[in-house]
Amino acid sequence: MAKILSQKFYDQMKKLEPRYPNKVALLLPALHQAQEESGWLPPEVMEEIGEYIGIHPAQVREVASFYTMYNLKPVGKYHLKVCTNVACCLRGADEIVEHLEKKWNIRCGETTADRKFTLMEEECLGACGTAPAMMLNDDYHENLDIPAIEKIVAGLA
Ligand code: FES
Known part of the structure; x- marks a missing residue:
């Protein structure tokens, strides 16, 4: 081989x-x-x-x-893993996921047609005290809400 x-x-x-x-x-x-x-x-x-x-x-x-950290299929340039475990869910993680799904016209687990964004749900990221949290590639983002996520995504070239 x-x-x-x-x-x-x-x-x-x-x-x-x-x-x-x-x-x-x-x-x-x-x-x-x-x-x-x-x-x-x-x-x-x-x-x-x-x-x-x-x-x-x-x-x-x-x-x-x-392990969810390993990608078994190709992912976009920006890989967003939004925690939807209990603490994040109670603080609006589901709304964030829904917002991004609508914005990019994809479902969780999918990648946008231009291969720019992959959206996934993640289990607890260990940042419950600053929920909702997500990983964007290797970086943490915490205390998210829809305006915060919009700002983050707008800054991605
Ligand atoms: S539940 Fe989301 S970081 Fe712990």
Whole structure:
């Protein structure tokens, strides 16, 4: 199988290897690094990770599909993950999601046709005290309401 993952990926894994008890324990960092390179985790990438670590691709997929931070399909340039767990829900997270769904004419879990925005619901982000919260790519945004989300989205080129 032709390699898809970069030399940078393999160099990074080599650097991390001594910190872990065995190669299988490298699975989460490997998924992170691979996703950073491609933006998501295509099946061929998971296969290559399985080959590198020495486990079946199904085991890689099992782990990747357990965590919402791993993208199993392509996402837009801006990936919004709005927490809709209890604290955020009580403070208007559902209205925010509904607002964005209407604005972009997509449903949660979908990406806009121009591939600019992906909207997702997320479980508790650990920011309940400043609910509602969301992640925009790797950044946190808290104390959201509709004007705040509009301002954030308007600033995205
Ligand atoms: S419930 Fe939304 S951050 Fe905890």
